[in-house]
Amino acid sequence: MPEPQSAEAARKQKLELNKLQKRLRREVGQAIADFSMIEAGDKVMCCLSGGKDSYAMLDILLNLQKSAPVSFELIAVNLDQKQPGFPEEVLPEYLARLGIEYHIIEKDTYSIVKEKVPEGKTTCGLCSRLRRGILYNFAEEHGVTKIALGHHRDDLMETLFLNMFYGGKLKTMPPMLHSDDGRNTVIRPLAYCREKDIAKYASLRAFPIIPCNLCGSQENLQRQVIKDMLQSWDKQHPGRLETMFRAICNVEPSHLADTSLFDFRNNTLKNAGPDPVEPSDSATPDYGRVDILNL
Numbered sequence: 001m002p003e004p005q006s007a008e009a010a011r012k013q014k015l016e017l018n019k020l021q022k023r024l025r026r027e028v029g030q031a032i033a034d035f036s037m038i039e040a041g042d043k044v045m046c047c048l049s050g051g052k053d054s055y056a057m058l059d060i061l062l063n064l065q066k067s068a069p070v071s072f073e074l075i076a077v078n079l080d081q082k083q084p085g086f087p088e089e090v091l092p093e094y095l096a097r098l099g100i101e102y103h104i105i106e107k108d109t110y111s112i113v114k115e116k117v118p119e120g121k122t123t124c125g126l127c128s129r130l131r132r133g134i135l136y137n138f139a140e141e142h143g144v145t146k147i148a149l150g151h152h153r154d155d156l157m158e159t160l161f162l163n164m165f166y167g168g169k170l171k172t173m174p175p176m177l178h179s180d181d182g183r184n185t186v187i188r189p190l191a192y193c194r195e196k197d198i199a200k201y202a203s204l205r206a207f208p209i210i211p212c213n214l215c216g217s218q219e220n221l222q223r224q225v226i227k228d229m230l231q232s233w234d235k236q237h238p239g240r241l242e243t244m245f246r247a248i249c250n251v252e253p254s255h256l257a258d259t260s261l262f263d264f265r266n267n268t269l270k271n272a273g274p275d276p277v278e279p280s281d282s283a284t285p286d287y288g289r290v291d292i293l294n295l
Contacts, residue, residue, distance in 0.1 A: 013204060017201070021063070021201065024056065024197060027190075027192040028064060028192070031188075035175045035176040037176055038070070038146060039070060039072070040070035041070075041071065041145075042072040042073070044061070044072055044073065044074050044075070044148050045076075045135075045147050045148060046075070046077070046148045047077055047078075047079075048077065048078045049150070051150070051211075052209055053190060053195075055209070056198045056207070057150040058076055075103065076098075076102040077103045077104075077105065078102070078105070079107060080106045081107065081109045081127075082108040082109070082111070087210060090208050090210055103138070105134060107134050112126075135147065139184055146186075147185065149186060150188075151190060152190040152191070153190070153193055153194055153241075154194065154227070156172045156175075157230060157248070158230065159171075160172040161229070161230075162226055165222075166222055170256070174188075175187070176188070
């Protein structure tokens with residue numbers, strides 16, 4: 001007799017989950033290897049927002065940790081920004097079930113953003129700057145050697161176009177970033193992972209997603225415009241995004257026009273040095289100095 005539909009559906013769902021997990025494991029493992037993201041003895045701080053991306057990142061890293069050729073430590077950190085209605089019990093309960101060391105940092109950046117940003121203006125730039133400063137300071141104080149962020153392949157491509165269209169620069173989020181002062185090293189283990197795979201994986205794993213409602217919907221964000229453009233291309237021209245991402249990984253400085261990067265007279269690369277500045281949705285307006293160290 002044929003199995004009940006529910007049992008058949010459950011089996012298909014399990015197969016799909018296993019397939020997705022293997023793909024994401026492979027892509028995360030490849031990114032870690034390509035960029036030497038994690039080394040023996042590292043203390044890796046996984047920054048959790050409560051969104052699908054950071055949940056998936058922590059889940060895959062915990063999975064990889066069991067079979068990794070080197071030993072490294074994982075801790076989870078969430079910044080409770082005191083947004084009204086934020087379900088503060090969700091992440092502690094989830095992380096306690098995992099049995100991982102975790103920390104909840106409580107800082108009222110919500111009030112600062114609301115005070116500094118005029119009504120109707122984009123809040124993401126200032127919000128992300130404050131969040132980064134707090135997390136980076138925490139990492140230094142707790143002996144963290146790598147800060148893991150949940151940005152994926154689509155984020156990297158969106159940032160590339162944001163910088164081209166609105167910033168006049170050809171750059172994106174690097175999979176790994178060393179700050180000039182040597183305080184922090186940021187890694188993005190999901191750099192090779194597609195957002196739609198992560199979204200499906202998060203759904204199948206039933207992560208307790210916490211939506212970000214600090215800024216409301218803000219549907220006209222520049223990043224959302226770029227995201228819509230890329231998703232449209234993905235539907236109309238399958239494979240285009242894959243080709244575009246390969247281009248990010250295959251740069252020919254001599255075929256661009258940056259004289260600070262390439263010496264065209266002598267046909268040699270110049271030492272441009274690292275760029276420690278993290279891109280955001282757009283240039284952040286100056287809403288007045290905010291002392292991150294005293295938050």
